[in-house]
Amino acid sequence: MLYREAGDFKTSYASDNQTFPIRFDRYAYWVVMAVAFLVLPMVMNDYWANSIVVPFMIYVIAALGLNILIGYTGLLSLGTAAFMAVGAYATFKLTTAFPAMPIYLVFLLSGLVTSAVGVLFGLPSLKIKGFYLAVATLAAQFFLIWLFTRYGWFFNYSSTGQISMPERSMFGVTITGATASSTAVYFTCLIFTVAMAWLARNLTRGQMGRTWMAIRDMDIAAEIIGVNPLIAKLSSFAVSSFFVGVAGALMFGVYLGAVEAGEAFGINKSFLVLFMVIIGGLGSILGSFLGAAFLVVLPVLLKILLVDNLGWPADLARHLEIMIIGALIIVVLIAEPHGMAALWRTVKEKLRLWPFPH
Amino acid sequence: MSDTVLFAMEAALNGVTVGIMYSLVALGFVLIFKASGIFNFAQGVMALFAALTLVGLQNGQIPFAPIINAAFGTSIHNFGWNLPSVVAIPLTVLVMIGMAWLIERIVLKHLVNQEPIILFMATIGLAFFLEGLGDIMWGAEVKRLDVGIPQGMSAWVDETTYNLFGYGFFIDTLSLYALGIAAVLVTGLVLFSQYTKQGRALRAVADDHQAALSVGISLRFIWVLTWSIAGIVALVAGIMWGSKSGVQFSLSLIALKALPVLILGGFTSIPGAIVGGLLIGVGEKLFDFFMQPVIGGATENWFAYMLALVFLLFRPQGLFGERIIERV
Amino acid sequence: MLDQPAEGYVTADGRQIGPVVLELKNITLRFGGVEAIKNISFDIREGEIRAIIGPNGAGKSSMMNVISGFYVPQEGEILYKGYKRRKMPPYQVARTGIARTFQNIALFEGMSVLDNIMTGRINLMKSGFLKQALWWGPASREEDEHREKVEKVIDFLEIQHIRKTPVARLPYGLKKRVELARALAAEPQILLLDEPMAGMNVEEKEDMSRFILDVNDEFGTTIVLIEHDMGVVMDLSDRVVVMDYGKKIGDGTPDEVRNNQDVIDAYLGVAHE
Numbered sequence: 001m002l003y004r005e006a007g008d009f010k011t012s013y014a015s016d017n018q019t020f021p022i023r024f025d026r027y028a029y030w031v032v033m034a035v036a037f038l039v040l041p042m043v044m045n046d047y048w049a050n051s052i053v054v055p056f057m058i059y060v061i062a063a064l065g066l067n068i069l070i071g072y073t074g075l076l077s078l079g080t081a082a083f084m085a086v087g088a089y090a091t092f093k094l095t096t097a098f099p100a101m102p103i104y105l106v107f108l109l110s111g112l113v114t115s116a117v118g119v120l121f122g123l124p125s126l127k128i129k130g131f132y133l134a135v136a137t138l139a140a141q142f143f144l145i146w147l148f149t150r151y152g153w154f155f156n157y158s159s160t161g162q163i164s165m166p167e168r169s170m171f172g173v174t175i176t177g178a179t180a181s182s183t184a185v186y187f188t189c190l191i192f193t194v195a196m197a198w199l200a201r202n203l204t205r206g207q208m209g210r211t212w213m214a215i216r217d218m219d220i221a222a223e224i225i226g227v228n229p230l231i232a233k234l235s236s237f238a239v240s241s242f243f244v245g246v247a248g249a250l251m252f253g254v255y256l257g258a259v260e261a262g263e264a265f266g267i268n269k270s271f272l273v274l275f276m277v278i279i280g281g282l283g284s285i286l287g288s289f290l291g292a293a294f295l296v297v298l299p300v301l302l303k304i305l306l307v308d309n310l311g312w313p314a315d316l317a318r319h320l321e322i323m324i325i326g327a328l329i330i331v332v333l334i335a336e337p338h339g340m341a342a343l344w345r346t347v348k349e350k351l352r353l354w355p356f357p358h
Numbered sequence: 359m360s361d362t363v364l365f366a367m368e369a370a371l372n373g374v375t376v377g378i379m380y381s382l383v384a385l386g387f388v389l390i391f392k393a394s395g396i397f398n399f400a401q402g403v404m405a406l407f408a409a410l411t412l413v414g415l416q417n418g419q420i421p422f423a424p425i426i427n428a429a430f431g432t433s434i435h436n437f438g439w440n441l442p443s444v445v446a447i448p449l450t451v452l453v454m455i456g457m458a459w460l461i462e463r464i465v466l467k468h469l470v471n472q473e474p475i476i477l478f479m480a481t482i483g484l485a486f487f488l489e490g491l492g493d494i495m496w497g498a499e500v501k502r503l504d505v506g507i508p509q510g511m512s513a514w515v516d517e518t519t520y521n522l523f524g525y526g527f528f529i530d531t532l533s534l535y536a537l538g539i540a541a542v543l544v545t546g547l548v549l550f551s552q553y554t555k556q557g558r559a560l561r562a563v564a565d566d567h568q569a570a571l572s573v574g575i576s577l578r579f580i581w582v583l584t585w586s587i588a589g590i591v592a593l594v595a596g597i598m599w600g601s602k603s604g605v606q607f608s609l610s611l612i613a614l615k616a617l618p619v620l621i622l623g624g625f626t627s628i629p630g631a632i633v634g635g636l637l638i639g640v641g642e643k644l645f646d647f648f649m650q651p652v653i654g655g656a657t658e659n660w661f662a663y664m665l666a667l668v669f670l671l672f673r674p675q676g677l678f679g680e681r682i683i684e685r686v
Numbered sequence: 687m688l689d690q691p692a693e694g695y696v697t698a699d700g701r702q703i704g705p706v707v708l709e710l711k712n713i714t715l716r717f718g719g720v721e722a723i724k725n726i727s728f729d730i731r732e733g734e735i736r737a738i739i740g741p742n743g744a745g746k747s748s749m750m751n752v753i754s755g756f757y758v759p760q761e762g763e764i765l766y767k768g769y770k771r772r773k774m775p776p777y778q779v780a781r782t783g784i785a786r787t788f789q790n791i792a793l794f795e796g797m798s799v800l801d802n803i804m805t806g807r808i809n810l811m812k813s814g815f816l817k818q819a820l821w822w823g824p825a826s827r828e829e830d831e832h833r834e835k836v837e838k839v840i841d842f843l844e845i846q847h848i849r850k851t852p853v854a855r856l857p858y859g860l861k862k863r864v865e866l867a868r869a870l871a872a873e874p875q876i877l878l879l880d881e882p883m884a885g886m887n888v889e890e891k892e893d894m895s896r897f898i899l900d901v902n903d904e905f906g907t908t909i910v911l912i913e914h915d916m917g918v919v920m921d922l923s924d925r926v927v928v929m930d931y932g933k934k935i936g937d938g939t940p941d942e943v944r945n946n947q948d949v950i951d952a953y954l955g956v957a958h959e
Binding site: 012013014199202203206207208210211213214216217218220221222223224225226227228229235283 | 776785792794795797806811815818819820825869872
């Protein structure tokens with residue numbers, strides 16, 4: 001009754017290919033956009049913004065990036081956090097060296113720098129496959145973090161070893177630094193998230209996406225039918241690292257404001273983003289959103305429930321959170337290996353038929 | 359002999375002892391990988407969990423005390439008794455076997471036909487689950503582990519090397535014991551694998567699941583057996599590491615170090631795990647020794663992985679492993 | 687073997703067969719100590735249907751892998767349109783206009799039928815990376831153009847009803863057809879078919895034979911096929927190469943090969959000296 005495609009025939013390939021073929025979905029999408037851009041900034045308070053919405057958006061970008069690498073191309077990476085660090089440190093160096101550069105441009109350039117680093121560490125993927133590649137990315141993870149903590153040049157020789165984001169503004173609005181309003185921070189992240197998601201969608205639905213998936217599914221056959229494995233794999237690293245780098249840049253630039261490589265971008269962050277991708281759904285744009293949402297909201301939920309309401313100690317809540325996440329990974333992989341996105345698709349299929357059973 | 363050479367030798371010897379520790383953890387990986395093709399990321403956490411359980415039993419801790427206290431407002435911690443190691447260790451072994459059985463039932467059974475990458479990610483989930491569980495059951499503060507293995511500088515080594523080289527090497531007695539225990543363990547495992555009925559069955563399963571099934575070997579039993587042995591190996595590793603640096607969360611990170619060890623030694627070779635561990639251990643220490651003045655310290659954070667990476671580019675199957683055959 | 691004119695000729699049923707387009711000269715392929723292909727030479731003419739037959743283990747699939755560049759022979763050379771083909775990776779061989787199907791299905795199981803066939807167009811797609819990322823006019827239009835071509839192939843092979851189905855869910859016969867569609871989507875000049883009828887019943891074989899003939903007839907595509915069904919081979923092909931134990935033991939029209947004593951011996955299993 002509600003959710004129907006009857007009578008909604010596509011008359012061109014372009015409309016057959018669109019992101020939301022069902023009319024209901026399209027309207028829902030516009031509603032969400034309107035809420036995000038117009039409603040939320042009005043009603044949201046600082047706490048929600050800072051502990052949920054902003055990190056959610058940043059992690060969406062990182063998850064999109066990692067999903068391209070693992071979900072679409074089948075290249076396992078455990079070095080996501082280190083690449084976020086590259087984005088963060090690139091932002092720091094660029095903006096301290098060129099204070100007049102518009103900060104959005106700095107973020108984008110940081111993404112490009114991360115892209116280049118990603119391609120470098122992606123070179124082994126031409127010879128190494130499967131979870132052996134995971135080891136190569138671990139090398140990247142530990143080496144890069146060591147690099148950023150060891151050599152003063154990266155943190156401008158500050159005595160704490162931390163990098164701090166200086167205050168920057170665009171068009172008269174302060175975007176970064178302690179005085180930036182949470183609205184400015186929110187909109188910055190929102191704009192980047194929407195733009196990156198749009199980029200991801202375009203790349204994955206075209207020939208690039210198919211090339212990546214071909215490599216994932218059967219790389220030898222892919223090569224025989226004409227896919228250049230070098231270009232395919234390295235482009236995946238490049239694009240993925242760009243996304244992850246921008247996420248890292250935003251995380252440092254507008255969210256945390258000050259970071260130290262070891263604690264902000266340690267191996268646990270890499271696992272966190274990996275879990276978002278697995279739980280949300282490998283090879284799915286929606287999955288990146290769902291996974292990020294889930295893993296950002298869960299600790300907050302547990303904290304409110306257990307610590308604030310029941311008075312349990314905070315570290316106990318944290319241990320429980322780890323247990324739940326671990327258990328969830330296993331459950332997802334057993335029951336629905338394609339994550340929440342696949343679950344969502346099943347729900348929609350049922351909805352299309354409702355109230356009929358089949 | 360010049361001082362540098364002597365210091366380097368000492369560093370290398372320390373590297374050997376660290377390497378043995380790595381090997382102990384890597385052994386568990388090899389066992390499980392051989393029998394089920396699964397790379398058990400949770401091996402490191404299993405070592406942590408085993409050590410936590412051992413300490414808990416020794417000190418008469420009440421399991422789940424933290425959560426009971428939080429939920430009911432009580433403040434209980436210990437039963438009040440202490441168990442000697444002779445009793446606590448076999449009890450812990452039982453716990454690990456029980457855990458292996460549960461893991462097979464709840465996780466492995468359902469993931470039998472999945473691709474290796476899915477299985478690997480499942481073990482990552484398992485690792486996190488066990489870590490959280492361990493913390494909730496026994497508490498997350500650092501604990502001292504003492505099963506009676508002597509520690510401190512080995513007087514014997516100090517004297518002998520002093521007599522030989524005019525400089526006494528500082529080697530921890532614990533490390534010597536670790537070497538001995540590792541040797542016994544490896545010998546035991548190799549003998550088990552080669553000469554017992556179960557060991558043969560294990561090798562059959564490692565080769566070909568279907569064929570093993572068709573001759574009547576129970577896959578599930580073998581898996582429980584393998585994970586139990588891996589659990590026991592994890593316990594040994596946990597005891598060694600725990601005695602040395604206390605039982606704490608960072609123990610689970612050793613799992614990550616095991617990856618380079620396995621790449622060097624091959625994923626399916628028991629002696630390879632030892633050789634790989636030694637190479638990594640010695641390599642780390644020597645690299646740090648020679649390179650520290652040049653590029654600074656803490657290089658053992660990443661050296662093993664870089665070494666493994668270089669190795670992968672030239673010899674993906676490691677020194678002893680079989681070539682992983684890509685099926686097209 | 688009857689002499690055929692170098693520039694080409696017209697067959698009895700009116701198909702135009704051109705000059706030699708691919709020539710294999712003295713190919714020897716070794717794996718360690720085993721010689722899978724021993725000094726084999728034969729040629730393939732433009733527009734013809736050439737079959738490679740022989741008992742199991744004769745080296746037929748290896749020969750096909752040599753042609754598609756996946757195996758590099760230790761000796762011998764391959765001449766493509768008169769020019770010696772330098773050693774190149776398989777994806778570049780594909781770009782010279784050679785497409786193929788595989789003995790064990792090599793479809794991309796994570797994608798739908800449509801997406802699988804679209805991957806076949808990879809060498810014909812021009813839109814660069816940046817254009818795709820921004821997805822404005824030209825990239826979107828190009829995607830539509832290719833989609834149109836792919837739809838023609840889908841119509842041709844009568845698989846419209848499954849175009850959005852994930853490939854993993856299809857039965858074997860349909861998977862084979864989708865593989866053929868993917869190869870055709872590349873608009874190849876030479877089509878290599880490795881046992882296209884394996885595991886099919888009579889009806890499916892008739893369908894597949896019809897498709898193969900139609901492809902050759904309508905597009906003039908040169909077809910090289912490995913097949914075990916003798917009836918199919920004799921009916922479809924213009925010329926046949928017979929391999930046994932890595933050697934060539936027959937080369938000619940179906941009739942000539944049928945009466946060749948060595949071929950008969952090989953199939954009957956007569957021992958070699």
